[in-house]
Amino acid sequence: MDKAVLLAVAAALCTATASVCQRAGARNTGPAAGFDARLIIRLARQPAWLLGIAAMIGGFIFQLTALRFGELALVQPILAAELLFVFGYLAVAGSRRPRLRDWLAAAAMSAGIGVFLRLAAPSGGRLHAPGSSWLLAGLVTAGVVLAAVAVAFGLRGRPGASASRRAAVLGSATGISWGFMAAVIKELSSHLGDGIGAIVTTWSLYLLLAAGAVTMLLASHALAAGPLAASQPGFTIVDPLTASLLGVFLFGEHIQTGPAALAGEALALAVVIAGATTLSRSCLILGEDQHPACLDQPAVSRAADTHDRKPVAAGRH
Numbered sequence: 001m002d003k004a005v006l007l008a009v010a011a012a013l014c015t016a017t018a019s020v021c022q023r024a025g026a027r028n029t030g031p032a033a034g035f036d037a038r039l040i041i042r043l044a045r046q047p048a049w050l051l052g053i054a055a056m057i058g059g060f061i062f063q064l065t066a067l068r069f070g071e072l073a074l075v076q077p078i079l080a081a082e083l084l085f086v087f088g089y090l091a092v093a094g095s096r097r098p099r100l101r102d103w104l105a106a107a108a109m110s111a112g113i114g115v116f117l118r119l120a121a122p123s124g125g126r127l128h129a130p131g132s133s134w135l136l137a138g139l140v141t142a143g144v145v146l147a148a149v150a151v152a153f154g155l156r157g158r159p160g161a162s163a164s165r166r167a168a169v170l171g172s173a174t175g176i177s178w179g180f181m182a183a184v185i186k187e188l189s190s191h192l193g194d195g196i197g198a199i200v201t202t203w204s205l206y207l208l209l210a211a212g213a214v215t216m217l218l219a220s221h222a223l224a225a226g227p228l229a230a231s232q233p234g235f236t237i238v239d240p241l242t243a244s245l246l247g248v249f250l251f252g253e254h255i256q257t258g259p260a261a262l263a264g265e266a267l268a269l270a271v272v273i274a275g276a277t278t279l280s281r282s283c284l285i286l287g288e289d290q291h292p293a294c295l296d297q298p299a300v301s302r303a304a305d306t307h308d309r310k311p312v313a314a315g316r317h
Helices: 002-026 039-043 049-070 074-081 084-094 100-120 131-155 163-189 197-201 203-225 228-250 259-280 283-289
Strands: none
Touching: 002 049, 002 084, 002 203, 002 228, 049 074, 049 163, 074 100, 074 131, 074 163, 074 228, 084 100, 084 228, 084 259, 084 283, 100 259, 131 163, 131 203, 131 228, 163 203, 163 228, 203 228, 228 259
16 A cells, blocks of 8 residues: 555645646647537647656556555545645746645645545455446446537637636546546556556556547646646546545545545545645636736745845736
């Protein structure tokens, strides 16, 4: 279990790096006019986006290995720490100083994840799920994701519909897809000890490639649709929730379900959600998008010979 935790933390660090870098690349392409498959081609011309892809691959390798040693219900909630690492990146490299509220949100989110894992105590589970269960899980996941995409692009034609709403819906759809991908990765991880031949002949590898391509396209549209603060909660919260449910449904993983444990788990999840939501709306992150609500917070000058502050200019995922 210790190996799984450390590997999951490493995966969270990589995915946070990917999120920041891909956002930087997506911001330079502008919002997509519709569901445009050529968006990937345009993004591939951005060095920051390519760096994000490399970090995503690293995160996948760490996640795959973590799931070999631990349960979905253990590994995926740890990956929610991605947002904490995003916050850390921006706190160090951003042009704004974190507020006390930001630090409290980060602390609450960290504590919530720890308490949830302590109370849930994920354990057990089987290596492989029945084919009928995979079919049901795949159909339900595809249906929910398609419905979310339809809602997101339906909002585009409605007067008053904001880019933030579209980004939030697409971010949630991406989180669901990532949760399903995590379940497929868990299935694939069971073949790691059987050699390359076993890996390339298992159906889970090809389902993962197909689902990964779709999820990458979803994530790119979510990042291009609106501010990172809108899409990030879907990435961070919906992914581990979906994966944990699939861990119980597909692999028969066990979590503590006594009345006291369930109450504590629900409270811990509420703290995580509140912390993640607050942190994703931090002016540290919103300021990267030059959000109007943060224009009254001065930016920190990086000049070595002065401590003066200057406001961020208004402008423009």
